[in-house]
Amino acid sequence: MNYITRGGVTVGLILLAYHLVTWWPGRKTLMKDPVKHASRLLPFLASWAYGCLTTLGVGGAVGWISGAILGLSNWLGDVALVWGVGGDGGQSAARATFLPLSGPGLGIVLILTAVFAAAVKKASEDEAGVLKRGAWCGVTLGTSAGVAGFAAVPLALAANWLGDNTYGRL
Structure with a gap:
């Protein structure tokens, strides 16, 4: 099983904060058309879930x-925590309930890998950066014990369910 350190969680939170700050359109602009601006978060969220x-x-x-x-x-x-701010690294609390993917769930992840690669290839340079940062953020926060780590359980359940229903009907 993969483990995460405080530094790894910090990197994931930095990626998330960076994306939210660059996305934020401002309160007035957001209030005029919230659906349009919220939909700009979907590529990051989808690639986060994949990661x-x-x-x-x-x-x-x-x-x-x-x-x-x-x-x-x-x-x-x-390294950033130790040398940058004088803190310490070390292993963070990992998610207590680790739910691995089933065989059909792994098939869904393979399909999503092909979809992710195609999306990155097709996207513009800026859009590809958003997708890559989202996946990187998902990799780092997916094993944490915080709120982001708790999202991994429903994601795994959904992938396993989708895989079971996709491959079970063939």
């Missing part, structure tokens, strides 16, 4: 890449 799913017991190339991203994020965040 979170890749940390849930996924093996192979997808799991290796996800684990490498998580390890690099842990290291970068721990």
Whole structure:
């Protein structure tokens, strides 16, 4: 199972805060057309959910890449905490209820990987950056014990259910 450090959680929260600050259109503008502006969060949210799913017991190339991203994020965040602000790194509290994906759920993650790769390839440079940051944020926060980590359980249940109903009907 992948683990997360305080530094890794910090990196994930930085990515989330960065996206929210760059998205924020201002109160007046948001109040004029809230649906339009809220819909601009959907690509980040979808790629966040995908990144979170890749940390849930996924093996192979997808799991290796996800684990490498998580390890690099842990290291970068721990270094920033220790050398940047004089804090300490160390392992954070991991999610207490780890729900791995079933075989059909893993099939759904593989399909989502192809969809994610196509979306990144098709997107403009700015849009691709949003998708990549969203997935990176999902990888780092998907294993945390906080609110973002609790979202991993419903995501895994949904992927397993979708996989069971997709592959069970073939």
